[in-house]
Amino acid sequence: MMLSLSLVAAIVLVFHLLGVVAALHAVMTVRTAPGAIAWAGSLVMMPYFTLIPYLILGSSSFAGYVNARRFNNDRLREVTHVMDAGERAARDASVVHAPTQACLRALPRLTGMPCLTNNAVRLLVNGEATFAAIFAAIAAARQMVIVQFFIVHDDDLGRQLERLLCERAAAGVKVYFLYDSIGSHALPGDYVKRLLAGGVEARAFATRRGFVNRFQLNFRNHRKLVVVDGECAFTGGHNVGNEYMGRKPPLAPWRDTHIEIRGSAVLDLQMVFAEDWFWAAREVPALLPPPAAPAGGMTCQVVPSGPADAQETCSLFFVEAIQAARWRVWITSPYFVPDEAVSAVLRLAVLRGVDVRILLPARPDHLVVFAASTLYAYQAICAGVQIYRYQPGFLHQKVILIDDEAAAVGSANLDNRSFRLNFELMVMTADRGFAASVTHMLEQDFAQARLIERNEYLGAPRLRKVAMHVATLFAPIL
Incomplete structure (x- = not known):
């Protein structure tokens, strides 16, 4: 019995020591303070449950x-x-050397x-x-x-x-x-x-x-x-x-x-x-x-981004694009899990009088992401952002339209996974003719979409609301 207790104690000690080491690694490598705090706290307090998930999802060395x-x-x-x-x-x-469009000015230095x-x-x-x-x-x-x-x-x-x-x-x-x-x-x-x-x-x-x-x-x-x-x-x-x-x-x-x-x-x-x-x-x-x-x-700007970048290129790309809009910014994305910076710049755009519209799918392909997106959509609606859900089928396109002069198309979604975890690629274009083509395409998409109201969240059953809030806890990896 004593041997068994000693063995258990040794195993527990090893887990906690490994948890402390992993927590220090998380503090040194995780790019955001909330993410570092979440990983470090759980690794120190509950290493038995979080060491393996950290190896699978959290650690990175680029x-x-x-x-x-x-x-x-x-x-x-x-x-x-x-x-x-x-x-x-x-x-x-x-x-x-000196782009006149505001959405392009920072991108050469940001992307190299x-x-x-x-x-x-x-x-x-x-x-x-x-x-x-x-x-x-x-x-x-x-x-x-x-x-x-x-x-x-x-x-x-x-x-x-x-x-x-x-x-x-x-x-x-x-x-x-x-x-x-x-x-x-x-x-x-x-x-x-x-x-x-x-x-x-x-x-x-x-x-x-x-x-x-x-x-x-x-x-x-x-x-x-x-x-x-x-x-x-x-x-x-x-x-x-x-x-x-x-x-x-x-x-x-x-x-x-x-x-x-x-x-x-x-x-x-x-x-x-x-x-x-x-x-x-x-x-x-x-x-x-x-x-x-x-x-x-x-005029085109190639925008590659990824976790090996010195800065958070993808998130800053969205911030720059939204901040550059004078009267319109329309975004389509299958997922809507914005970080604090993108959420803030969306709210500021609304306060400047910009027509801010985001087109999301009505059908989920990932239930957890869809639940989190619904709550974030409700918060954006409360700030004056117009959120639409595309009705005919699943919406997977990643497009940004800025005023009537610039548009971006590529692989990046409006979520933390694209902002910080994935290698992504966008191409920003500055051309009124091309922007007009994108405008026509998106007008057809919005014509087949439903403008959602606060009631999508407020009218949901209590259990579903709880699920939405729980889903947002996984925002750093969604």
């Missing part, structure tokens, strides 16, 4: 990613130096990437238009194809992509395929083996470098990017799967948006991919400069 970024950036400079004189001159001429003109951007509304354009571009590839998605399924759409990539690789095209190891957890190994056998360079993005991150489920690479021959690129909200084509009820029809980009910004998008590929494969992929001739007159 020193390796930052070091890889430095080395990769050196290699990228070498790559850009081999551009011919015409290509370098075109690149230099495309740089906008220049604001560039001489671009053309085209809206791709929903899956049919998006994948028709992507597959047509890949089928015409002559030199290189880059494909990166958070989720890839081995279904009709996924196999169509697989066949196309293998065909291009067999034709001598250099093909890179990068997928997230957690987002694509259901992707069978045979799918990747078929790509490798077909000559495709295929890798999984994982944050598991070193023992500390071995069990990590957070910090996913949520970017979606396709680049063909350095000439055109595609990014937005779509992943690869039948549901993104609206073929899987009950979330169908699926509402999403992608964009096609041509011009100087395509090289910056390749550089974003190069960082991720270097982390996954420890090699710099081949990069191709865009054609020297201007593709159009649009």
Whole structure:
């Protein structure tokens, strides 16, 4: 009996010692004070219940990613130096050193990437238009194809992509395929083996470098990017799967948006991919400069963000976009779990008289996130924000419209996971013609949406209200 008690005491002591060590790690690495306090307190008080969740969700170490970024950036400079004189001159001429649009002024320094003109951007509304354009571009590839998605399924759409990539690789095209190891957890190994056998360079993005991150489920690479021959690129909200084509009820029809980009910004998008590929494969992929001739007159700012950034790039990007609005800011997102900074700037925009509208889905795909979003939506409504719920199907697009001159499309959601936990990619555009196209698209979406009132929360059963408040406790990882 004494031995058993001594063993139990020893186990308890070990747990508490490990809890203290993990709590110190949390204090040193968790980026927000509330998150650090929550982890540290629970690890010290209840290490038996929180050590494993901390290993899975809380710990992060991106020193390796930052070091890889430095080395990769050196290699990228070498790559850009081999551009011919015409290509370098075109690149230099495309740089906008002093953007006039308020939403662009801070972004070059925030992202470390220049604001560039001489671009053309085209809206791709929903899956049919998006994948028709992507597959047509890949089928015409002559030199290189880059494909990166958070989720890839081995279904009709996924196999169509697989066949196309293998065909291009067999034709001598250099093909890179990068997928997230957690987002694509259901992707069978045979799918990747078929790509490798077909000559495709295929890798999984994982944050598991070193023992500390071995069990990590957070910090996913949520970017979606396709680049063909350095000439055109595609990014937005779509992943690869039948549901993104609206073929899987009950979330169908699926509402999403992608964009096609041509011009100087395509090289910056390749550089974003190069960082991720270097982390996954420890090699710099081949990069191709865009054609020297201007593709159009649009100004674009590529905005990559992630947990390896020195600052909270994604959250600051939303703050800058909302703060820049003079009379209108419309945002669409499948999730609404804003942090304090974004909540505050939304309220300030309303107080300035800005038309602030947020479009959310009416149907949930994640119940906990939907419950938390409902409570945050109620708080925003009380501050004067207009919240709409899209009725026909599931809304997954990530779009921001600022006044009548700027719009952003990409992969970032309006939630803490995108702000601080995921690697994301947005493209901010400054062009009145493109903003008019986005306005027309969103007006159609809002016409199929229902403006929600405070009663969505106030009229909910008491038990559901309790669930909403409990769900917000998980906001740091939603």
